[in-house]
Amino acid sequence: MKAPTPGTTDPLTPLLAPPRLPSGPTGLGTSSLRLGPVPEPPAPQPPEAAPAAEPAPQSSSQRIEGLYCPPAVRDDRALADEVNARLVEWAEKEVDLYPDTDLRDDLVAFDAGRSVVLCHPDAPDIDHLMAAARLLAGENAVDDYFCEVQYGGTANRRGAALAVAQSAIDPAHNTQRYEADWRAGLASHPALRSMRSAMEYFDALATPAQSHRFRHDIANLYLGYNAEGDCIDQNRTPAVWEYLVQRQFNNFRPCLTITDAVGGYELPAALFAEPAVQRAVALSSNASTICNDLYSLRKEQASGRFHYSLPTAIAAEEECSIDDAFQKAIEVHNDLVHSFEQQAAELSATGGPLMARFMAGLSNWLAGNHEWHAGNVGTRYATSP
Numbered sequence: 122m123k124a125p126t127p128g129t130t131d132p133l134t135p136l137l138a139p140p141r142l143p144s145g146p147t148g149l150g151t152s153s154l155r156l157g158p159v160p161e162p163p164a165p166q167p168p169e170a171a172p173a174a175e176p177a178p179q180s181s182s183q184r185i186e187g188l189y190c191p192p193a194v195r196d197d198r199a200l201a202d203e204v205n206a207r208l209v210e211w212a213e214k215e216v217d218l219y220p221d222t223d224l225r226d227d228l229v230a231f232d233a234g235r236s237v238v239l240c241h242p243d244a245p246d247i248d249h250l251m252a253a254a255r256l257l258a259g260e261n262a263v264d265d266y267f268c269e270v271q272y273g274g275t276a277n278r279r280g281a282a283l284a285v286a287q288s289a290i291d292p293a294h295n296t297q298r299y300e301a302d303w304r305a306g307l308a309s310h311p312a313l314r315s316m317r318s319a320m321e322y323f324d325a326l327a328t329p330a331q332s333h334r335f336r337h338d339i340a341n342l343y344l345g346y347n348a349e350g351d352c353i354d355q356n357r358t359p360a361v362w363e364y365l366v367q368r369q370f371n372n373f374r375p376c377l378t379i380t381d382a383v384g385g386y387e388l389p390a391a392l393f394a395e396p397a398v399q400r401a402v403a404l405s406s407n408a409s410t411i412c413n414d415l416y417s418l419r420k421e422q423a424s425g426r427f428h429y430s431l432p433t434a435i436a437a438e439e440e441c442s443i444d445d446a447f448q449k450a451i452e453v454h455n456d457l458v459h460s461f462e463q464q465a466a467e468l469s470a471t472g473g474p475l476m477a478r479f480m481a482g483l484s485n486w487l488a489g490n491h492e493w494h495a496g497n498v499g500t501r502y503a504t505s506p
């Protein structure tokens with residue numbers, strides 16, 4: 122893509138600015154699905170490299186007291202390390218995700234490998250886990266580079282960058298004249314290169330409907346990033362109801378809704394679109410994201426920058442201490458989990474084996490995410506305000 126004429130406000134300027142590189146952990150055999158009639162899901166087989174794993178450790182010191190969450194069903198350090206090793210190789214050799222050699226360690230410290238091992242216990246092989254890990258690394262790179270001030274992101278200029286980021290997974294259909302410019306734009310930034318590459322790997326094992334679902338959920342994520350950027354730009358903490366609306370978009374949802382593709386099966390699009398299924402997806406995704414609010418509050422307070430989250434929104438609205446607000450936020454999280462489990466149980470009882478497996482997949486992600494956050498206490502997160 123041609124460099125912008127000096128003095129113009131080319132909307133892609135943030136993309137072309139030399140990215141400041143994150144310091145410290147950042148904010149984490151191709152078996153394709155059979156197409157056509159929805160097959161019975163293969164019995165979940167442990168990936169070829171995975172010895173029988175012990176359940177995740179439950180050391181209480183790493184958990185937020187009173188946080189209700191199903192237990193993770195699989196933790197496997199050796200498998201997580203293998204995923205991390207392959208992820209670093211991809212990041213360095215295929216996409217040049219973090220040009221600074223020090224960032225290789227930070228990518229490992231983020232431990233995307235343990236996240237996907239915890240959150241996708243039914244993945245049939247390591248290729249499926251890698252598809253989830255690359256997407257997670259790319260998603261975090263977009264958040265870091267375009268949204269996080271400390272990595273060169275901005276609050277009020279993220280919209281244009283995120284539109285280009287969406288085209289990395291939802292290709293722009295240009296005229297021949299502009300195709301090369303678009304491709305050069307995608308190749309010019311590590312976050313765009315990583316999302317484009319991760320999507321190509323995901324497309325190889327997902328159905329077109331599952332890829333379309335993912336593109337929709339990422340577009341909603343970016344809507345949430347823009348809403349957050351708008352409030353940060355105004356130093357405005359929204360009312361709790363508005364915050365929860367924003368956080369349903371700025372949300373781990375794109376990680377949860379790939380559970381079937383990463384598991385090697387498909388919940389048909391018509392079933393996925395059912396309102397009750399959408400409710401289960403939203404409740405589990407919201408709980409997962411509020412879990413992050415709780416574990417990352419102290420880190421965000423320590424940044425010294427304006428930020429907001431569920432605890433701070435509650436504290437502002439109810440004029441209570443952050444400690445009291447933190448406890449109220451825990452109650453919101455727990456109510457979300459209970460509501461999800463009730464909805465999932467109803468769907469599992471009536472929706473057939475694929476539905477039951479998908480609901481279990483959402484629960485697995487919720488549980489694994491909590492375990493991943495608890496495992497990062499002391500490095501990235503803390504357990505109290």
Ligand SMILES: CC(C)=CCC/C(C)=C(\C)COP(=O)(O)OP(=O)(O)O
Nearest residue numbers: 148260261264371372373410413417
């Ligand atoms: C990986 C992914 C799809 C994230 C989407 C939403 C998101 C960025 C979070 C839930 C975490 O955001 P945050 O900026 O709070 O990150 P940390 O608290 O630093 O983990």
Ligand SMILES: [Mg+2]
Nearest residue numbers: 413414417418
């Ligand atoms: Mg956070």
